[in-house]
Amino acid sequence: xxxxxxxxxxxxxxxxQQVTLSCSPISGHRSVSWYQQTPGQGLxxxxxxxxxxxxxxxxxxxxxSGRQFxxxxxxxxxxxxxxxxSALYLCASSFGSVGYNEQFFGPGTRLTxx
Amino acid sequence: xxxVTQLGSHVSxxxxxxxxxxxxYSSSVPPYLFWYVQYPNQGLQLLLKYTSAxxxxxxxxxxxxxxxxxxxxxxxxxxxxxxxxxxxxxCAVSIQGAQKLVFGQGTRLTINP
Numbered sequence: 001x002x003x004x005x006x007x008x009x010x011x012x013x014x015x016x017q018q019v020t021l022s023c024s025p026i027s028g029h030r031s032v033s034w035y036q037q038t039p040g041q042g043l044x045x046x047x048x049x050x051x052x053x054x055x056x057x058x059x060x061x062x063x064x065s066g067r068q069f070x071x072x073x074x075x076x077x078x079x080x081x082x083x084x085x086s087a088l089y090l091c092a093s094s095f096g097s098v099g100y101n102e103q104f105f106g107p108g109t110r111l112t113x114x
Numbered sequence: 115x116x117x118v119t120q121l122g123s124h125v126s127x128x129x130x131x132x133x134x135x136x137x138x139y140s141s142s143v144p145p146y147l148f149w150y151v152q153y154p155n156q157g158l159q160l161l162l163k164y165t166s167a168x169x170x171x172x173x174x175x176x177x178x179x180x181x182x183x184x185x186x187x188x189x190x191x192x193x194x195x196x197x198x199x200x201x202x203x204x205c206a207v208s209i210q211g212a213q214k215l216v217f218g219q220g221t222r223l224t225i226n227p
Binding site: 004031033035042043044045048050055056058090092094096097098100101102103104105106107108 | 150157204214
């Protein structure tokens, strides 16, 4: 069974631009969560989608948004990029949307904002 | 709100020695607890999880953890360290009804030959 895939793996943008990251979950998984990983703040939850609905949201500004499609694939968008948005963005999928479901992580997309 | 504290951002042990990585959690409701490992330039891999069944949980690669409610701890151990265990380890908590992991700051494990 294929794992979680994220595209692109690396991305370089400049301040003020916007970016879209993509995540394809494991087949059969309906929940997709996004996390931001930085050296200073560590791993922080962005949001979770289940059956095309946002179920949970972290404490990030409105510039960070996401969506999920009917095939469970998910995209994350960051508008008006800031230097501080440079991070590794991790996507995780799970079968269900309850706290004990194991989340399977993708390799991440490393975003660099110049 | 839930939170996780990992004691020690860096831990160094000799090959063959005991590995002990500490994790304390805070949760107002029964938590689910996880340990993940991250190798350089990779995503996170689940080592083990506690979901209110047995308090001693065995995971992959010889790791295990014990849930101690009275101490609000979920420390990760491995009897004998191997060079391939060098990585960053994250403890995380979630609660029923919320597919949201709250992570600790991570512990970088170094194995000395």
